[in-house]
Amino acid sequence: MTKLKEFIESSPIISTHEHHERDSFQQKLDLDLLFAKSYVSWCSLPGNESHEERAGWLEKIRHNSYFVWLEKALVAIYNVDRITAGNWDLLSDKIRHAHAEPAYHMAILRDKALYARFLQDSYWDPGSDAGHPELAVPIYRTDMWLTGFHPMSSNHDQMNPHLHLGMVFRSLDEYEEALRAEITRRRSQIVALKCASAYERGLDFAQVSKGEAAAVFGRTPAEISPAERKAFSDYIFGVTMDIVAELGLPYQIHTGLGQLRGTNPMSLEPTIAAHPEVRFILLHGGFPWIHEATGLLHNYRNVVIDLCWLPLISTTAAIAALHEYIEVAPSADMLTWGGDCWTSEESLGAAMAIRFVLAKVLSERVEQGYCDPKDAESMAERIMSRNAKSVYHI
Numbered sequence: 001m002t003k004l005k006e007f008i009e010s011s012p013i014i015s016t017h018e019h020h021e022r023d024s025f026q027q028k029l030d031l032d033l034l035f036a037k038s039y040v041s042w043c044s045l046p047g048n049e050s051h052e053e054r055a056g057w058l059e060k061i062r063h064n065s066y067f068v069w070l071e072k073a074l075v076a077i078y079n080v081d082r083i084t085a086g087n088w089d090l091l092s093d094k095i096r097h098a099h100a101e102p103a104y105h106m107a108i109l110r111d112k113a114l115y116a117r118f119l120q121d122s123y124w125d126p127g128s129d130a131g132h133p134e135l136a137v138p139i140y141r142t143d144m145w146l147t148g149f150h151p152m153s154s155n156h157d158q159m160n161p162h163l164h165l166g167m168v169f170r171s172l173d174e175y176e177e178a179l180r181a182e183i184t185r186r187r188s189q190i191v192a193l194k195c196a197s198a199y200e201r202g203l204d205f206a207q208v209s210k211g212e213a214a215a216v217f218g219r220t221p222a223e224i225s226p227a228e229r230k231a232f233s234d235y236i237f238g239v240t241m242d243i244v245a246e247l248g249l250p251y252q253i254h255t256g257l258g259q260l261r262g263t264n265p266m267s268l269e270p271t272i273a274a275h276p277e278v279r280f281i282l283l284h285g286g287f288p289w290i291h292e293a294t295g296l297l298h299n300y301r302n303v304v305i306d307l308c309w310l311p312l313i314s315t316t317a318a319i320a321a322l323h324e325y326i327e328v329a330p331s332a333d334m335l336t337w338g339g340d341c342w343t344s345e346e347s348l349g350a351a352m353a354i355r356f357v358l359a360k361v362l363s364e365r366v367e368q369g370y371c372d373p374k375d376a377e378s379m380a381e382r383i384m385s386r387n388a389k390s391v392y393h394i
Contacts, residue, residue, distance in 0.1 A: 001363035004373060008355050008362075008380050014388040015118035017252070017283065017308040017338030018347060020130045023102040029343065031083075031092035034074075038346045039066040039312060055085035065315055069349035076352075077112060077345060095345075106132055108344035113351040116385060117394055119338065121194055121252075123157050126164075127186045137394055139192040139252065142240050145179050146197055146233040149213075153221045156200040172210065172217040176239055183243055191392040192281070193244055194252040195237070201230060202262020203255065205271050208235040245277045250391055252281040252306070256289060257313065266292040272300050279391065281336070284309045290321045298328045304391055305329075307383070308338030311353035318353070322361045332379055336387045358383065 021037070029037075035045055043064055046057040061067045071083050078094045080087055098104050109115040120136040122128035123143070129136040144159035151162040161178070162168050169175040183193070197203075213235035216228045224232075244251050255265040265286035272280050281304045286293030296303050305325055311318040325335055339350035362376040371379075388394070 001359065001367075004363050004366070004376055004380070005355075005359040007377050008358050008384070010114075011381060011384055012114050012116040013337075013351055013354075014116050014385040014394070015308075015339045015347065015351075016281070016306055016336045016388050016392070017121060017340045018118045018136075019121055019123065019340070019342050020105070020118075020132075020136065020344070020347075021342055022131050023105070026105040026343065027099050027102060029099045029345075030096045031088060034070075034095060034343060034345055037342045038070055039341075040064070040070060042066070051085045054088050058083065058085065065353075066312055069312055069315075069353045070346050071349075072352055073112075073345050073349035077108060077348065103132075105344035106135060108348055109135060113339075113344070113348045115347070115351070117388075118347075119191065119388075119392065123159070123196070126159075127190055129189075137392070138186075138190050139194050140183060140186055140190045141194045141196060142179075142236075143196050145240070146195075146236045147200075147229070148175070148236075149217050149224070149229075149232045150220050155197075157196075170218075172214045175217065176236075179236070179239060180243055183240075183247065183249075187247055187249075190249070191394060192250045192252055193240060194254070195240075196254040196258075197233065197237075198254045198256070198258035198263040200259060201233060202259075203253070203265070203267035203271075204262060205237045205268075206231075206234045207238065208232075210235065241271070241275050241278060245275065250279040250281055250304075252283055254284065255282050255293065256284045256287040264289045264292055265296060269296060272296060272303060276300075276302050278302060279304060281306050281391070283338075283340075284313070285318075285321050285325075287313055287317060287321075290317065290324065294321075294324050294328050297325065297334060298330065301330065304334050304336060304387075306336045306338055307354065307357075308336075309340040309350075311357050312340075312350055315353060315357060318357045319360055322357055323364075326361070326365070326379065332382050333387050333390060335383050336391060337383055354384075 046054050119139050120130050121139050123141045127138050127140045129138045143155045144161050147155040148161040154160045208231045212231045216232040265282050279302050283306050297305050337354050339347040341347040358380045365371050366376050
């Protein structure tokens, strides 16, 4: 295990999913903002700056997986033993001082996390590389198009294609043409599309006629029903399927945790079956529906499971899931990983987490006689970088 662990910890990694903020934001970081911009904030944040409040919050949050891996990263970067109420301000000053250098966050990714490249999902500016083309490879999030039937209609990220592109489309035909032109125009920069609609709707995308979508287009959000909103979204999702098939782009789809209701990856089975020419990347392993994601992996050669975020959500679940994925995947090429973070400190924690998961799972495979050490190293390398290079042609 020691040799395998050393191999994994020294190997470069390609993250297939990040949301890194630009330099100007990173320069504002201190410990409080770091927590606020991390998954820890999804649980809770300390209410004020008092020693007692911080101590009480740390006692409550310390065993949460989001916190554990972020703390491990901060310990590795800023040379502290652990985060306490007593060293809170000192650690915050260290973070603030380090980030006075505009590109310091990129140095963390490159030198600490050993990122070779990462795929950037700037959902607030689709197709952006966050100002760092030397490391970031853009993808394009399509969510705003699925809800842009009117200039007043926005998605869960408060994005609208009319406003984003600075033009109002007068018909559904114009809207479709603009979507196709936007993605085609960006084809030389982006390596994938992404759908994160699981934060606002289920993954049961249905076949909808153009006439049904046209009946919704141009009406205000107050004038349409939830069923009509879904119908428009379903139709535009079908249009994006045609575009990714024509352009040969993979399609990342957020599965599992989001609104939960309707986000079981099995809801995508009809879509996956209907589009064998499209490579679907199922993000987050479908957690908590890991077995269902594995079933899709088993039956469909156009499915890739991405473990992004999963080791941060639950390291134990990631270990169990990876054991299952390895056993069931028809090919070793069908597994990838991404950090899925906004700051480099948390991305380092995510990289530490997947390296821990890989070392744990693959060493157990070797000890059980399931594979030999060279096979284990090959699988680790595939998940950490080689598969991403192949899937996204980078």
